[in-house]
Amino acid sequence: MQTTAPTKVIYDTDPGVDDAMALYYALAHPAIEVVGITTTFGNVTVAQAATNALYLTAIAQRDIPVTQGIAAPWGKHGEAPPDHIHGADGLGNLPSRLPTRNRLDPRSSAQFIVDMARAHPGEITLVAVGPLGNLALALALEPALPTLLREVVLMGGTVLEPGNVSPVAEANIWNDPHAADRVFTAGWKLTMVGLDVTHRLILPVALFKRIAEQQRHPATDALLHAVGFYANFYSGLYPHVAQVHGCFGHDVLAFLVLTHPHLFGTETGRVRVAVDGLAQGQTMLRRKRIDYPQAGWDDNVGDTTVCMQVQADACREAIEQTLLGPWLTR
Ligand code: BDR
Ligand code: CA
Secondary structure, three states, X not given: OOOOOOEEEEEEEOOOHHHHHHHHHHHHOOOEEEEEEEEOOOOOOHHHHHHHHHHHHHHOOOOOOEEEOOOOOOOOOOOOOOHHHHOOOOOOOOOOOOOOOOOOOOOEXXXXXXHHHHHOOOOEEEEEOXXXXXXXXXXXXOOXXXXXXXXXXXXXXXXXXXXXXXXXXOHHXXXXXXXXXXXXXXXXOEEEEOHHHHOOOEEEHHHHXXXXXXXXXXXXXXHHXXXXXXXXXXXXXXXXXXXXXXXXXXXXXXXXXXXXXXXXXXXXXXXXXXXXXXXXXXXXXXXXXXXXXXXXXXXXXXXXXXEEEXXXXXXXXXXXXXXXXXXXXX
């Protein structure tokens, strides 16, 4: 039985198939209370991200504030959304959508984050699983944000695992490297969940089929459809993923860090982001306390806890059991 109050989470997201999976995990888990969804560009345009967040919450019968955030990176030109990975609609090209009535909260994503942090000082955890422009803007609006939030967990970056948009860069960081470097140097309690762990978690389509068959609900049907599309992309790219016809779970692991921290091995150190050049979007972790002569590694930059190992089988089991639970009503 749940004895402590659930963790209040603002979910900053660009849904996105794995973003949808992570949202439903969070809604299904009794230790998490999603108090707002702030959207950003990334896997889709920010307008489509907001539409998807409204749709995913509506069909799961949840009325959670959803805001629309920034539409483009801070310091470079934006790229076209990766339709071939998430579908042109971000949810694997759903064949149809049910009519829904949820409406956007009129505030910007950054303003919503600031308002909620001020209203609940020390209580809100920010889970960010897209490019980080909303967080960077929120920091500009409220410089005290790092002391007002409880902690920040982000899916992005990589240390030892090869990148997914270049040999060294992960997509969320590469999509807005200037915002990401601002986030890594803000001085809040920060955990990075990058490809070092997310590339260990392969989720077979069969898992989502079992969930959809048991739940018999539009929300888990939509998720199964979206995951099928996403798995086709990953299975075409990686033979070991094709073996199980699956996909990487990426964003859902940002919530597993909150609900199952014991399943992760971490290292702590300063993280900086390369903002331009061939290494653009690289997350560099200072793994040894060396007093480097190069500027930018001084002790006044806060440390990040970086996830480097994960017990993937236990995570997969926790995801399945959570999504099989009684979180949906008819
Ligand atoms: C990250 O990029 C997006 O495509 C996914 O939703 C995830 O947040 C993985 O690199
Ligand atoms: Ca994402």
